[in-house]
Amino acid sequence: GESVGLHLPTLSVQEGDNSIINCAYSNSASDYFIWYKQESGKGPQFIIDIRSNMDKRQGQRVTVLLNKTVKHLSLQIAATQPGDSAVYFCAENPNLGAGNMLTFGGGTRLMVKP
Amino acid sequence: ETGVTQSPTHLIKTRGQQVTLRCSSQSGHNTVSWYQQALGQGPQFIFQYYREEENGRGNFPPRFSGLQFPNYSSELNVNALELDDSALYLCASSLGQGANEQYFGPGTRLTVT
Numbered sequence: 001g002e003s004v005g006l007h008l009p010t011l012s013v014q015e016g017d018n019s020i021i022n023c024a025y026s027n028s029a030s031d032y033f034i035w036y037k038q039e040s041g042k043g044p045q046f047i048i049d050i051r052s053n054m055d056k057r058q059g060q061r062v063t064v065l066l067n068k069t070v071k072h073l074s075l076q077i078a079a080t081q082p083g084d085s086a087v088y089f090c091a092e093n094p095n096l097g098a099g100n101m102l103t104f105g106g107g108t109r110l111m112v113k114p
Numbered sequence: 115e116t117g118v119t120q121s122p123t124h125l126i127k128t129r130g131q132q133v134t135l136r137c138s139s140q141s142g143h144n145t146v147s148w149y150q151q152a153l154g155q156g157p158q159f160i161f162q163y164y165r166e167e168e169n170g171r172g173n174f175p176p177r178f179s180g181l182q183f184p185n186y187s188s189e190l191n192v193n194a195l196e197l198d199d200s201a202l203y204l205c206a207s208s209l210g211q212g213a214n215e216q217y218f219g220p221g222t223r224l225t226v227t
Binding site: 008031032034036041042043044045046049051089091093095100101102103104105106107 | 116118145147149154155156157158159162169170172204206208210211212213214215216217218219220221
């Protein structure tokens with residue numbers, strides 16, 4: 001399959017460890033945020049979302065934290081598994097009146113070592 | 115699987131030609147957004163259609179145009195193809211105009227030579 005990201009920041013973790021992927025977003029007016037996982041040759045897969053009136057949201061094995069003061073978003077993956085290896089993108093809705101557009105960050109490659 | 119389908123999977127075109135890409139949204143979704151993803155980068159918003167009307171547009175020239183049909187499926191048309199149009203084209207479906215979960219299809223890989 002194609003390579004999703006050739007020169008992306010890479011996070012390498014041991015299987016079973018927790019992973020934290022960070023993202024700095026650009027627009028202080030953004031009111032909605034999503035984390036996506038993209039495997040090689042596939043479209044982005046929805047992981048978890050959070051709205052600006054929250055600072056934490058938990059899913060199955062994943063937690064998203066939002067710090068609006070410093071415009072920072074993080075994705076925590078508990079007990080990382082080999083199947084979690086992929087490129088992870090954060091996306092924001094900048095609330096510019098352009099529909100439901102999403103602005104994506106540059107992505108982080110997560111590599112899980114068995 | 116998201117239920118969002120795209121066709122074709124791959125396409126090779128020559129500079130100056132025109133191309134049409136197709137997307138079927140997830141059942142129950144009435145909004146389709148199109149994104150362009152260059153190799154090694156995150157997706158970039160092209161435009162969005164809600165109930166057959168363009169509902170927002172990113173920073174793409176007018177030679178990028180689209181349609182949405184009554185069944186909410188959508189087309190992306192690109193005229194006068196340029197080499198830099200080579201990318202993965204993704205469509206995402208969602209419900210309504212507001213900020214909601216968007217589910218992506220597998221994409222169409224367009225190569226312009």
